[in-house]
Amino acid sequence: MKKNDARDLNLSLNPAELKKLYRIQSYKHGAAIAFNWIVIALTIWLCVTYFNPFLYILAIIIIGARQHALAILMHDATHYRFLKNKKWNDIMTNVLTTYFLFTSIEKYRQNHLRHHRHLNTEDDPDWIAKLGRQEFTFPKTKKEFLITLLSYFSLYMGVRDAIWIIHRFSVPKGDKKVFHQAENTPLKITFYVTLAILLTVLGLWSTFFFYWIIPYFSTFFMFQYIRSVAEHFGDLEYDDLLGSTRTVIKINPIERFFLAPHNVGYHLEHHLYPAVPFYHLPSLHKQLMANEPYAENAHLTSGYIGGLLNELSR
Numbered sequence: 001m002k003k004n005d006a007r008d009l010n011l012s013l014n015p016a017e018l019k020k021l022y023r024i025q026s027y028k029h030g031a032a033i034a035f036n037w038i039v040i041a042l043t044i045w046l047c048v049t050y051f052n053p054f055l056y057i058l059a060i061i062i063i064g065a066r067q068h069a070l071a072i073l074m075h076d077a078t079h080y081r082f083l084k085n086k087k088w089n090d091i092m093t094n095v096l097t098t099y100f101l102f103t104s105i106e107k108y109r110q111n112h113l114r115h116h117r118h119l120n121t122e123d124d125p126d127w128i129a130k131l132g133r134q135e136f137t138f139p140k141t142k143k144e145f146l147i148t149l150l151s152y153f154s155l156y157m158g159v160r161d162a163i164w165i166i167h168r169f170s171v172p173k174g175d176k177k178v179f180h181q182a183e184n185t186p187l188k189i190t191f192y193v194t195l196a197i198l199l200t201v202l203g204l205w206s207t208f209f210f211y212w213i214i215p216y217f218s219t220f221f222m223f224q225y226i227r228s229v230a231e232h233f234g235d236l237e238y239d240d241l242l243g244s245t246r247t248v249i250k251i252n253p254i255e256r257f258f259l260a261p262h263n264v265g266y267h268l269e270h271h272l273y274p275a276v277p278f279y280h281l282p283s284l285h286k287q288l289m290a291n292e293p294y295a296e297n298a299h300l301t302s303g304y305i306g307g308l309l310n311e312l313s314r
Contacts, residue, residue: 011272011291018287021273021280028279029082032073032262033096036066044211056210061258063211064219069261070097071224072278076262078109081277091187099191101216102162106181107169116274120232120244127232129168135225138234139314149222158217161224226259230304231267235311242297245271247285250302259304268298 040063047059073082077093080086090105098105111125118124130136135148151157199205230248237243248265266281269288276284288294301307 021276021284036069040066060215061219063215065258067220068223072262072264074098076278078112079274104183106183110180111169120238138312142313152218152222155217158221161221246299248301255304
């Protein structure tokens with residue numbers, strides 16, 4: 001049987017040190033949310049003020065990267081790593097991140113927890129949805145992979161992925177084992193009505209379209225695709241957990257900003273210990289590297305542009 005849990009791998013971490021890594025520091029999560037929104041706001045202001053086509057393309061890339069970063073923080077909150085109060089964890093995450101990405105933490109959670117519980121099996125909704133799809137079939141030539149990435153700028157790929165996600169996030173009928181949590185419908189309606197009123201009163205519908213919707217259906221989903229590939233596809237061995245997902249190390253600042261925000265590259269560590277918040281993942285990785293079974297068998301890739309691209313291509 002494939003080992004999907006750290007307890008099955010005999011990883012001898014110091015319990016006291018591990019307990020420290022579980023500690024929630026909400027201000028770090030909140031500061032990360034604020035940072036992303038500040039970058040988005042500054043990018044929009046600069047592009048509107050000094051507009052030219054090349055600056056607009058750069059703005060689309062930067063905003064999509066920060067939308068993706070907000071999704072990473074939503075992911076952490078899905079494991080209740082934002083606020084200790086679970087109710088407010090979900091409310092604040094929905095209002096500050098998830099509703100802006102046109103979904104809800106409740107919908108994402110039921111999908112994501114099934115992914116953790118049934119990693120890379122027929123009961124894993126992410127694995128089944130992607131298995132056999134051309135864009136998730138590797139190896140590819142570097143040219144083929146680049147063409148796939150550039151195709152997201154047509155918006156078609158993003159719209160298709162958005163529709164695809166709606167299907168993936170639906171609760172399977174008759175599946176009583178799946179985690180299901182009802183959405184906060186009053187909060188959701190209030191949010192979107194308020195947003196629509198503000199955009200109308202302030203005359204910002206066109207700004208919202210060109211600086212949020214366009215990046216969302218292009219570069220946001222492009223970065224989501226890159227992350228998905230980095231985490232579970234390519235040159236991996238799926239017979240146990242240490243080989244069935246990838247941690248990307250030695251990331252340069254550009255890769256960190258655009259491809260791996262908020263320590264998302266430490267994905268194997270996250271699957272082993274999903275209760276560890278993103279800001280403690282580097283420390284968790286350091287502790288695991290002192291553990292012989294992990295250091296010898298974990299799938300570690302050096303960099304995205306270099307290491308990951310070489311693992312995906314032929």
